[in-house]
Amino acid sequence: MSYQSVEEAYARCRKDGIEFWKAIQLEDMDENGITEEDSWRRMKGMWQAMLDGIAAYEPDEMSASGLVGKEGGLMEAYQKKGDTLCGDFMAKVMTNALKMGCNNACMKRIVAAPTAGACGVLPAVLVTYYQEYQVPEEKMIEAMYVAAGIGQIIANRAYLAGASGGCQAEIGSGSGMAAAAICYVRGGALEQLGDACAMALKNLMGLVCDPVGGLVEVPCVKRNVGGAVNALAAADMALAGIVSQIPVDQTIDAMKEVGDKMDVSLRETGYGGVANTPVAAEVVKRLGLTL
């Protein structure tokens, strides 16, 4: 059975003297009866699809609703001028998060990670890092296992769907997964992976799912930026030696409690939050949507 807690995965690592990513891979191979080669090939396929996804972005393409599409291109042009507030690396992370979010809205190929709406967070962090720093590809694929393992534990203890727990479950979980993954790439210690994840989750706790017109466009595309930037900040805090006072498993449980208390209008129904604003109502009317 897959790990029910991060602590349980840590225990396996300590017992067998293996890295976190390996503990995730071995458990999944065992659970699903697949070989190591098969597992690695599939994960490499997911990684390649993320690389291809970012490369396939086209700035002139708009979603069917016309609400999103050009944001990736705008951010890239701004980054290239070299005068951003956040610095070059972070601006590239933001660009890639927007590119993937726009791709998703424009019906292009993406990797749900953990969901389609949150598909930009993980590639924005991992692919940008891979392209900016000279890291072996193997390391990045190992990081994908770290992300997947964290996501699976969140799914086991709480949920990953906006309809169940709000956006904290989608972008929030994606951010927690990415924080642990990049912390691993940077050589973080075992416990720092969980700390990075916990801090990322806490920063986005309570985030509601309020898509305008029920479409995975506004505010979803830009929230991928929030999730990616937050993941890097959380990883940096963990690598600095800052610990999460609330352990990661308890943080995931807290996220579930918050999600359970969240009103249904704030869980992907398109009735609350920014979906319940005058401009959103105009969009719904213009597009002839019947919510």
Add this chain to the structure above:
Amino acid sequence: MGSIFDILGPVMVGPSSSHTAGAVRIGQIARQLFGVQPQKATVYLHGSFAATGKGHGTDKALIAGLLGMKPDDMRIPHSFEIAKEQGMDFVIENKDLKGAHPNTARIVMDAEGKKTMTIQAYSIGGGRIRVSSLDGIDVNFSGESNTLIVRNVDQPGRIGEVSAALSKENVNIATMTVFRDKRGGFAVMVVETDQVVSEEVIHTLESKEGILKVIFLKANGA
């Protein structure tokens, strides 16, 4: 059971695993059940599929599935044009299907020399689906495993014949569920198997009295 590739993945065309990837799967499984590409398809969208389907490309995704595309096919956004090129007529309408799951589609398929088939299925998220009705008989299966579907007259002995034919071929039954419209009426057996069921077994079963139709779906539309 759970896989880390349910967390990272699927690779799919956006924007929604439930409203886009799941809709492709519904179209795909409908086509497989029908046996050929329909010449005419009428698609009814219910609930959230009706409300937000257009914005999620649910309509294009369902047609793409009927054309045999998979959820990561880059041609999904152009499925309407491709259907036209391939001579598949289709109509898409919103319809309140009483009591159905919010992400439900009903598809009526026709082709020359084939009996009309109606299937109803719903999308449960993550690109996964369940078929809920086959020609008016309530059923419940996902198509994620190898699945043998037998339509028969509701009379004694039919289930035994199916299990005997499978065991003779060393095909292990993982799960088996039977459904019927009324006592002595029409029935559907849904048998999930560990192995692939051969054409030969399908023909043998179809030749038996009281068995009307046998369909085999390979796991996950493979």
